[in-house]
Amino acid sequence: MKRSHTARARTYARGRTVSGLATGRTAIGLMAIAGALGARQAAAIPDPQGRSLGEANTTASASRPDTVLIGAGIVDGSFLRPYSVEYELTRIDADGSESPTGRWTDDVTIVERGDRQVLRRELSRYDADGNKDLWRVHLVDHASLAPVLTHHQQGPDLRQITHIDFEGESVTISVLQDPETPVVHLELELEQAPFDLALYATLLVAFPLREGYEAVFPVIGPTATLKWETLTVSRRETLSTPDGDVDAWVVETDSRPWTAWLMKEAPYIAKIEQRRPDGSRWISTRVP
Numbered sequence: 001m002k003r004s005h006t007a008r009a010r011t012y013a014r015g016r017t018v019s020g021l022a023t024g025r026t027a028i029g030l031m032a033i034a035g036a037l038g039a040r041q042a043a044a045i046p047d048p049q050g051r052s053l054g055e056a057n058t059t060a061s062a063s064r065p066d067t068v069l070i071g072a073g074i075v076d077g078s079f080l081r082p083y084s085v086e087y088e089l090t091r092i093d094a095d096g097s098e099s100p101t102g103r104w105t106d107d108v109t110i111v112e113r114g115d116r117q118v119l120r121r122e123l124s125r126y127d128a129d130g131n132k133d134l135w136r137v138h139l140v141d142h143a144s145l146a147p148v149l150t151h152h153q154q155g156p157d158l159r160q161i162t163h164i165d166f167e168g169e170s171v172t173i174s175v176l177q178d179p180e181t182p183v184v185h186l187e188l189e190l191e192q193a194p195f196d197l198a199l200y201a202t203l204l205v206a207f208p209l210r211e212g213y214e215a216v217f218p219v220i221g222p223t224a225t226l227k228w229e230t231l232t233v234s235r236r237e238t239l240s241t242p243d244g245d246v247d248a249w250v251v252e253t254d255s256r257p258w259t260a261w262l263m264k265e266a267p268y269i270a271k272i273e274q275r276r277p278d279g280s281r282w283i284s285t286r287v288p
Helices: 024-036
Strands: 002-007 010-017 083-092 098-113 116-127 132-141 147-154 160-167 170-176 184-190 214-220 226-241 244-253 258-262 269-275 281-286
Touching (some): 083 269, 098 132, 244 269
Antiparallel strands (some): 010 184, 098 116, 116 132, 132 147, 160 170, 258 269, 269 281
């Protein structure tokens, strides 16, 4: 089975299953991926600036943000160093009431993979009762942050698995919705190599952060949705952390309605605020 998805008469992605015909519950998982690359994708793919994906703007201006592509030399993660931190997660409802929601850990190491250095990021999330409900590993090129792979497990007993292998414009996604069903595979040939959306703050901190800076860049995440993400640096702010007061860049994103307070020194993430559709805010702050 083949699919061809176009945006403004330009082919962006072609998806095909490589595990044969899918039936029953397996087909549901495949349809979810194909749907993400079909109707929901068409409106998201065109460059917000009216340019094709192949046109990168290397100089930001007040009216036109950077269009940032892998290998353009704008994103530079070579300064990133290993760290290990823990964050507590607090939910703040629309009425201002607060409740502890859990915690998550963030561990980064630099490893050798073939002839290049790769940054390995491992995240584990635990609910308020201490049960691990998400585990994710990212491998990206240390300098360009071009993704190599993402392995994502979530849900009860971490039974739902998404594995993504990246090789430039070629992306292979494997999904296991339930251990009782076969793995569904999807191979994509993209017009442009995407960044790993789920890397999030570790990716954002490698942009040339300065007040007023804006950028748009192509991303793909565990849901297999291709989209443009928009980054805006609104200001610089002083925060209290376990290491004392720090100055952080306040970085906002659109497709994920989040705000991150980022530093250019380890552990790089001072705070994250996630805004949810129900009006609540989920705040991640570092644990001493």
